[in-house]
Amino acid sequence: MSEDGGKAGNRIGDGDFSRPRRFGGAKTQSRIEAVQFMSLSLIILAVCIAGPMLYSFVASFFSANLRNPGLGEFVGLDNYVNSFKSPYFRASMGVTALFTVLVVVLEFIVGFAIALLLNRKVRGKNIFFSIIIIPMLISPIAVGLTWRLLLHPKLGIVNYALGLLGLPARAWLGSAKYALGTVIFVDIWQQVPYMVLVLMAGLVSLPSEPYEAASIDGASRWQTFFRLTLPMMLPNILVALLLRTINALKTYDLIYVLTKGGPGTSTEMISYHIYKRAFTYLDIGSASAMSYLLMAIVMPLSYVFFKLSKNKMN
Amino acid sequence: MKSKFFALLLSAFMALSLMAGCGDEKKEAAAPAAPAAVESASAEQPAAEPAAQPEAQPAAEPAAQPAAQPQKINILMEVVPDTDFVLEQIAAFEKETGIEVVVEAINYASMHEKLLTQLLSRTNSYDVIVVDFYWVKEFADAKWMEPLDSYIKDSAFDTNVYVPTMMEMVGAVDGVTYMLPFYNYMLGLVYRTDIFEDEELKSEYEERFGREFILPDNMDDYVEMCKFITEKKGETLAGVVMQGLRPDPITMEWLNYFFSSGADFFDANGDVTVNSPEAVHSLELYVDNMNNAAPAGAPGFGFDEAFNVFAQGNAASYTTYNWMLQKLDNPEESTVPGKVAFSWMPGGISLNAGWGWAIPHNAPNKEAAWKFLNWVESFDVAKARAMAGGCPTRADIFADPDLLAKYPHYEVVLEVMAKSKMFPQLVEANQLIEILGRELSEAVSGSKTSQAALDTVAEEMRKMK
Incomplete structure (x- = not known):
């Protein structure tokens, strides 16, 4: 204890x-x-x-290839240098960064809004809550396959519904212009419940005394939110953002099912790129180097989040 | 100080979880259970224990050895109709030999990884595997497949019965027989026959292009015709449905344009010619057809999406596997039965494709595995499979009157097959498919010109040599 x-x-x-x-x-x-x-x-x-x-x-320092037994030749830092030189690796870093920032921010905003709504005394709150967390319980592969059917440009229900509203049909996954946005939308659909869950847990555990004091002092709802709820929720928010960021950085399943990285390389994220390196090219050496480069990005990020989270709590 | 250390440690573990995610995630795209799976063919992971399996005794009849432990073989296959036909036949083999057969059928996308881990280890869960045509060189070079020549000789199995292009593709490598061809999935053009009876289309086409409204004999005219049909029929009937998903669907499809335009991967000296003017032209045609004739969204279509569009009657032509005709002619799966035919690619050269049966080098029970291969590829068993809708690889089955009476299009399939070309047998074939898929998709999405995309492919191929 x-x-x-x-x-x-x-x-x-x-x-x-x-x-x-x-x-x-x-x-x-x-x-x-x-x-x-x-x-x-x-x-x-x-x-x-x-x-x-x-x-x-x-x-990662050898020319290791699964076709050949052993680690192969020692190549020093070549795998790291070549990874940086590869336009496809760099492009996948860019796609991953864009995807991660957008999904984490949007999921947080939507998730926090839902959590705040559900934290009020609403009739049937438990039913709403149960329905909202369903997407999180479905395997990402099933989510991807389902959305792939829904988004079929000719036979899917999404374009059909848009047609009923008089809106033009779109090639959601078949156009480089919309594909990443579509993947982001599907990810948000699935991951918002996670944000709701973590943030709800935080909201429920907030002490009631400060709110009572604020109410007596005549604080407005906005003041209460920005001066009380938000600061007290900060540790939870940071943890939620941290975990979601790390999960978003390694998104693989959705890309695999929805787009396979295409059209072109418009949705090719780092995890998928590394997976291809390792299991299609069988180039374990450079796949390992890319993984460590990715880790070099994630380590400081998670360390910063933890520091922030601890400071706020103390 | 300690808390800093722990915070650092926790950060490291967060990052580690990320690495674990990157490393070996294996996603099976919801492989549906094989519908025809018989009791013995469970889709569960086989629990083969090599030590528990006695060596087969080739000369002895199992029935004559009641005391012998029952033998079992495990087979890894893909979830495709041909696997279902095999599943229906297995009970007969089990009854005949007393050897239990367990088939694990999985989605194609997971097969290579699954095989790789099995083939790299000292022992293998599988006694029989099926090998796709572009893994052949990789598997043969790594010596992952058992040479079958001695088994073939001992059993007096005649490999000359196979269509030569099939044996060349999924049979022998550098004079050593590693596989028996299982089924073919050569591509060609499936088209709607009723389109050519549409008087309105016919008169306008003939007036505009000054040629008869029939299936063209070259890719340029074909793409022109597809665009014309889409222009005239719009949403209801596209001139073509295509599959632009990376990496296999787009690559398999484009290679028909590529070969039919007179291009090839290498010239007579072995130099890379994948970016030759003919090849670049074929990609320009492909991109033109995708962007101006195929339905919107086709660059993201995989096998299922493209099939559904054609089966719903929304497309006039479709570059696809020859066995697709049986499905499209089936009223339960298609709205256009009786209105479809299989033909040469305009330009005449299709991509040949197929699967071979092989025994892994580290298979626990090779003798029993060969017994199965010998049985499953015998004339009667292979013919029964073909009659059920499977794709033959044996010339004597292609020529069988019963089969031709049921599937008359096999006459054309055999002719197309004789002239078809196969994907080059390279150790890095899987890698090349991935590169091709990426670059073709770049060209389709407009991120690169056809020339630039194929120049990249050529550059990567030269590195492989």
């Missing part, structure tokens, strides 16, 4: 588990017990994550 009586530890988004005092004051015996309890997880982590990570790190 932590010194604060575990209060902080009960809140979603609490990064407090990093505090040393969790085991602080424990005797050596309990430390040994803790290690014993954790040992199986640690071994699994080491085998499933650290091992492949180490292998791919080493492979």
Whole structure:
């Protein structure tokens, strides 16, 4: 039990588990017990994550190809340099950045709005909530296949509905102009519930006293929102944004089902590009190098988010 | 200090989760269960345990050895009609030999990865696999397939019964037989016969172009005709339906334009000619047809979308697999039965394509696997499959009167096949398909000119050599 009586530890988004005092004051015996309890997880982590990570790190300096046994020739930093030189890798970085920024921002705005609405006393709130989280429960592959049918330019219901409204039909996935926007829309449709869920959990756990005080002081609804709700929600918001950003950066399923990176390279994201490198080209060396380059982008990002999140909480 | 360390550690784990996402995600695009799966052909992961499987005893009849442990073979196949026809036949093999057969049928997109992991490991879950034509060189060079020559000799199996282009494509590599051709999916032109009876279209076409309104014999005229039909019929009937999805659909389709325009991947000296003037012209025609004749959205169409448009009667022509004719002639799947025919590509040269049966180099039960191959490719069994709608690879089945009575178009298919060309047998064929898919799609979307797109392909091909 932590010194604060575990209060902080009960809140979603609490990064407090990093505090040393969790085991602080424990005797050596309990430390040994803790290690014993954790040992199986640690071994699994080491085998499933650290091992492949180490292998791919080493492979990123070799001309490793799945067709040939072993790691191939040592090529130094060539795989890294060539990745940066590749216009397709750079293009996929651009697409990924654009996609990530747009989906995270839009999902946050829509998700927060829905969470705020559902946090009020509304009749049938639980029913709304259950319906809203359904997309999140569907596998991304099923989501992609369903939307692919709905968006069929000639036989899909989306263009049919637009036609009834007198709007022109569009080639949603077949035109470089609309394809990325369509993928972003499908992602938002599926991932907004996640934002709603995380933000709702935060809203529900907010203390009521400050609101009562604000009400007595005559604060307007906007003032209450900007001066109370938003600052108190900030740790939750940051965690939600952080997790969603990381998930958005590795989006693969939707691209695979909806567009395969096309038309042209208009929807080719980094994860899909790396996957092709590894499993079509079988070029494990450069796929590993690209993965580490991606990690170099994500690491500082997640570190910054965590720092921000911790500072706000403390 | 410690909290900083933990924050850093957590950041690292976040990033690690990302890496895990990038590395080995394997997505099976919701492969539907094989509809005709018989009991023995479950779609579940086979749980083959090599140690538990005794070596087959070729000379002995299983029935004569009641004490012997039952044998089992696992087969990895694709979810396609030909697999369904095999599934329907398996019970007979099991009854005849006592060997249990378990078929795992998965979506094409997952097959290469799945095979790769199996073939790279010391032991394999599968005794028999099916190999697509453009994996052949890759698998043969890596020695992932068991040479079949000794089995063929011992069983006196005659490989001369196969159509030569099929044996060349999914049979032997550099004189060693690694596969038995399973089924063909050569492409050609499927078209609506009733279009040419439309008097209004006919008179205007003949007046405008000064030639008879029949299926043209060259790609230029064909694209012109497709654009004409789309112009006249608009939303209700496009001149052509196309499939521009990366990488396979667009590549497979364009290669028919490519070969029919007189282009090829290499010249007689082995130099890359994929960006020759003929090739560039073929891509210009393809892009023109896609953007000006095919329905809006065709650059994003895969197999299903294109098929549905044609089956709904919304397109006049369709470059596709010859076996598609059976489906389009079936009233349960199509609104245009009796109004479709299969023909040469205008220009005359189609892309040949097919699958071969192979035994992995690390198969647990090779003898039983060969018994299955020997049986499944025997005349009677292969003919039964063809009669059910499968695509033959044996010349004697193509010539069979019963089959021709049921599917008269096989006469044309055989003729087209004799002149068809295959994708070059390269170790990097899979990679080349990916590059072609990307560059063709770039040309279709207007991001690159046809010349620039094919120059990139040529450059990448030279790196492979």
